[in-house]
Amino acid sequence: MSDAALPQWRRRTTRAELGRWFGWLALVALFVFCWEIMTQDTIWAFVTDAPTQGADIVGRMLPPRWSYLNALWGPLWDTLNIATLGTLAAIVLGVPVAFLAARNTTPSVTFIRPLALLLIVASRSINAIIWALLLVSILGPGVLAGIIAIALRSIGFVAKLLYEAIEEIDHSQVEAVLATGASPAQVMDYAIVPQILPAFAGISVFRWDINIRESTVLGLVGAGGIGLQLEASLNVLAWPQVSLILVVILATVVVSEWVSARVRHAVI
């Protein structure tokens, strides 16, 4: 039997194949173009100098000024409070928004759902540090501005991930509870909440973990926490203090990641 008589199969047509190649080519061209723009204002003398400069700063940073640690406990506590209280507030406000946004639990798909989605997008599109800038000018500097900034930023995150989890629940469990004659509140309690509880716990501790990292920089704009010390140290070029603060932030983040991993493991 000659090859021509055998059945032919190819995953893509020749046209599709060509299209894919052009797609990749366009991507490479875009990269080259962007590289051009990026490098045209670069002063290469500074870049070639960078290793020396970097080594110089690291040299000044080392060793960290461990005695400064005692001045950091207070700001660190503030930072943890900003993250935790901000996350709690975001959960309290975000959960109802999630139920309003989920297609299968919203009271109205045409009116309330788009409103809830808009709220989610608005909250997510503005970074915590920008919220903090605004709030510091409204509320004055301090921890409260930081907490509200973290909360406003996190509502959208919590609500978005949770409403996606609500939309993915197994509908037959809802049907089964509905068929017993349960009221809407009971259906929520018996059929919907048990199904989203693992997702809820995971989302909450994940956001708390992110918020600890975000709240470390809020002090840069005056919203309290360890960032205030970081800015102060940077301003006076106290590099050993800067390095100590970085070490403390690193340690805090490692601990928070460990905690959130444990919590997620325990709930699922």
Next chain:
Amino acid sequence: MLRLQGLTKRYPTGDLALNGVDLEVPAGQVVGLIGPSGAGKSTLIRCINRLVEPTAGSVFLKDEELTRLRGAALRRSRRRMGMIFQEYALVERLTVMENVLSGRLGYVGFWRSYLRRFPPADIARAFGTLDRVGLREFVDKRADALSGGQRQRVGIARALQQEPDLLLVDEPTASLDPKTSRQIMRLLREVCAERSLATIINIHDVALAQMFVQRIVGLRQGVVVYDGAPEGLTPEVLTRIYGEEDWTRSIRRDDDDEASPPVIEEACLEGLT
């Protein structure tokens, strides 16, 4: 007990799932509802407890017209209809006891159910039904830790916990092995006899249906095309319900009993029986 009059359902997509179904089921009778996939079997039982809203026609349960009810009255009538599902539809992350007690949700207020403080009588009843289905020692297990047959028993216990007048059973054995399927069907038949429940069982396995039900209703494209005794399912009748096929091997013969199971149609099951 249950009476359907001209029950019709047209889905928004335009599919006519039920076309003027008339059916009457007396108390204590177990009806097997057979028909090809998409014939409207699931739609029929969901129209009875209004998980699906019928387009036209009416449903009467003990002379109360269910199709007129709304809100709290509809919920009260749902308490009288237990439902059992193909994939069990247990709330996976709740315990067996919570799943069984959820059959009482129509009777207790929100806070009582939220705090899991059910009336002692309900708890006693739950232990009773769990005893009946043989799962007493699984009370505090989570539903997702059980096997398929055990889950379906919990599903039955949940439905019985409602103290219903009517059982609506949607493909109870479709996810179970042949032996467990028979045990579940036997259990269903027994509890229906004990409590004289009117029962409708959607089922795909014709031989299994013939073994355990008193009456067969054949549905094709939303229309009842057979209503009679299980023995009346001749190859001609099956052809009327399902379409042309060699039916001789899928019908239960008179000399069959439960000790010598009938040949099951699907080749993949032949090795198991």
